[in-house]
Amino acid sequence: MNTPAFKHETFRDDYSFSNSAEAIRRFPFPFPEDDYMYSVNIEQHEPGAPGSVLEHLIDIDEHYLAECEDRRLTLEQDPDRCIITPHMIDAQWDMVELVMESLAADYPQWFSLSKNGDDWHWINTPMGIDQQFRFGDASTLPMPPFEFITRQVQGDWIIMDQRDDDLFADMGMVTSQADWSIAFDAGMSFKEWHGPVPQANEIGVFDRALKYLLHLQYGSPVRRLNWTMTVNPRLDTSPENYPFWGPDNVSVTPENVGDKVYLRVELQALFRLPRSNAIAFSVRGYLISLNELVTYPRWGKRLHRILKGLHPDLSEYKGLDHYRQTVIDWLAPMDDGADLGLGTQPE
Amino acid sequence: MTTLNVRVAAVEQVTELVKHFTLVQQNGQPLPRFSGGSHVVVSMNINGRNHRNPYSLMGSPDNTESYHISVRRQEQSRGGSVYMHDQVTVGSELQITYPVNLFAISKLAHKHILVAGGIGITPFMSQIADLNRLGQHYELHYAYRSPEHGAFVEQLREMCGDRLHCYVESEGQRMSFQQLLSQQPLGTHVYTCGPDAMVKTLLLTARDMGWPESHLHSEQFSAPPIGDAFVISLAQSGIDLEVPGDMSMLEAMEEAGLEPPFLCRGGACGRCELEVLACDGALMHNDHYLSDAEKTAGNKIMPCVSRASCQKLVLNI
Structure with missing residues (x-):
């Protein structure tokens, strides 16, 4: 991929966010077939096709600087979006190592990491950060190590401690969540955390997923895609700020639907961390407006069929009820019913 | 992998x-x-x-x-x-x-009691390095047969100082689990690795004394025992395989070119667990993963270390 200039855009107020043609083409469209049912759908997080969002362990795209700035604004208003508990100190440093090593190896034009024993030198050129520090000594960084590094990477990060054959969300940087809260979920076990997902506990999905994750190996990260929809390209759709974005859900009309409604896809990746034995769960969101999406007719037709057949419980859980029918009606004329075959490709 | x-x-x-x-x-x-x-x-x-x-x-x-x-x-x-x-x-x-x-120290514990028997000392040596680095409160209790069998004692003394307590069997020194566990502060976790009898006795003693299960940690790896040959029938792939007496079911499947999941291969982690669909004899469980109730129920087995005394065992793989 040609290196994108990082865009100046906003995820609040005037919502100037948009995708370039290149970003639309590489969008991680999540529907390989016409029906959707909640599933674990986990696969190895191995490098994908060049140019795709899966090319590197951690994807940096044209929205990098704007997303980091949006995180800064959210933290300024609400520092509790970054939760760190004292027993997660080794996991903090594991995260510093994971992010810095990945970014420096995959994007040497923007990031550099040099080490002399435990004396590390990190340069983040796009953000103008040049930091020398001692690995393992938190006093040599301007803020807690986990906060320092997660302010410099896209997506939310939840770090789970493994104990008592369960996983506990004991650390997190969460500023772009789909209506959940790290302050609320901090300390919860895996099953408590997933309690609200309908149609899933009944089919034993979480028992199997938990057992699988407890055995997740260092060096073998895994990933899955999840999706929802959102009104306006807002990253911070947190329960805390529901009054600011909730009313948008009833603002969708047949005239503005293509512009205002976004498909929001989460690339979720899970990494075993080496020194802490914790698991890092990254939730990287990608937003695309319906107008942008239907520039590829195959995607428009597929989304139409998915939304028509979506189980009512899932529609409610994902918060789509207010505008789902408006979206279906808008997409319907574009769907000629042709067989789309399997696969998520745009064309 | x-x-x-x-x-x-x-x-x-x-x-x-x-x-x-x-x-x-x-x-x-x-x-x-x-x-x-x-x-x-x-x-x-x-x-x-x-x-x-x-x-x-x-x-x-x-x-x-x-x-x-x-x-x-x-x-x-x-x-x-x-x-x-x-x-x-x-x-x-x-x-x-x-x-x-599979034997991580609990990051929420206020104190750690490490109990090793013989070669079971090895996992504690890396744990102690972490406990020292994190400034955690711990004691190491290490039992071995005789002075010549006390592996790494000098190194441990350097690492642990007076937190090391040795028990030399040939000199009549015996660890009293009852005593060890009776006077610990709230929030203490106990960890044990060593001979089967030692691990079982310690865990039983702790449970009898009311220690919560979440505060007890043990690790034991079994080697696959030698037994009689039998046949496994793999229901999903429709393959029948002979398991020779000196091979585990997991090894027999691998020899046949299959790639069933595994991690520890010592009956500790549970990754290779398979569902038993039928067995015309008795399952011989040798793992440390399944509960006694699960072993009795007889519908799960760990192919890395367990066997069956039967003609044919049907597995859901």
Whole structure:
């Protein structure tokens, strides 16, 4: 991929966010077939096709600087979006190592990491950060190590401690969540955390997923895609700020639907961390407006069929009820019913 | 499964029965970091057959130059430890898995009681490095047969100082679990690794005294025992396989070119668990993973260490 200039855009107020043609083409469209049912759908997080969002362990795209700035604004208003508990100190440093090593190896034009024993030198050129520090000594960084590094990477990060054959969300940087809260979920076990997902506990999905994750190996990260929809390209759709974005859900009309409604896809990746034995769960969101999406007719037709057949419980859980029918009606004329075959490709 | 190619950089005879191997990456790169209590699975090609044994990492997790494992020679076994003792020398090349931790220290504990018997000392050595680095409150209680069998005692004394308590059986020194566990502050966790009888007794004592299950940690790896041959029928793939007496079900499936999931290969982690659909005899569970109730129910089995005394065992794979 040609290196994108990082865009100046906003995820609040005037919502100037948009995708370039290149970003639309590489969008991680999540529907390989016409029906959707909640599933674990986990696969190895191995490098994908060049140019795709899966090319590197951690994807940096044209929205990098704007997303980091949006995180800064959210933290300024609400520092509790970054939760760190004292027993997660080794996991903090594991995260510093994971992010810095990945970014420096995959994007040497923007990031550099040099080490002399435990004396590390990190340069983040796009953000103008040049930091020398001692690995393992938190006093040599301007803020807690986990906060320092997660302010410099896209997506939310939840770090789970493994104990008592369960996983506990004991650390997190969460500023772009789909209506959940790290302050609320901090300390919860895996099953408590997933309690609200309908149609899933009944089919034993979480028992199997938990057992699988407890055995997740260092060096073998895994990933899955999840999706929802959102009104306006807002990253911070947190329960805390529901009054600011909730009313948008009833603002969708047949005239503005293509512009205002976004498909929001989460690339979720899970990494075993080496020194802490914790698991890092990254939730990287990608937003695309319906107008942008239907520039590829195959995607428009597929989304139409998915939304028509979506189980009512899932529609409610994902918060789509207010505008789902408006979206279906808008997409319907574009769907000629042709067989789309399997696969998520745009064309 | 991600693996590492290593070379033996040093071999040290620690006691009459224990050898300590230092492993470095063949490509000269640093080894992955790990957490205290982790193990690796070492692959050995013995007479054309692939053996894989788990061994605890006993070096400091801060050391990424080399990994350290120790192997106790077990004469009454299928040959993995004897191979490590007799065939593996400086320069030997081995394949190991990435570290896996089934015996992690609890980060919320206020105090840690570590109880080791014999070669069971090894996982504690990397745990102690972590506990020291994190400034945690701990005690190590280490029992062994006689002064000559006290592997790593000097090194442990340096690492632990007066937190090390040794119990030498030949000198009549016995650990009293009752006493050890009776006067611990709230929030204490106990960890044990060693001979089966020691681990079971300690856990029973702790449970009897009302210790919560979440505060008890143990690790034991079994070697696949030798038994009678039987046939496994793999329902999903429609294959029947003979399991010879000196091979585990997991090994038999691998020999047939299948790739069933596994991690520790010692009956501890549960990754290779399979569903039993039918058995015309008795299951012989040798793992430490399934509960007694699950073993009695008889619809799950760990193919890495367990067997069956039967003609045919039907598995859902």
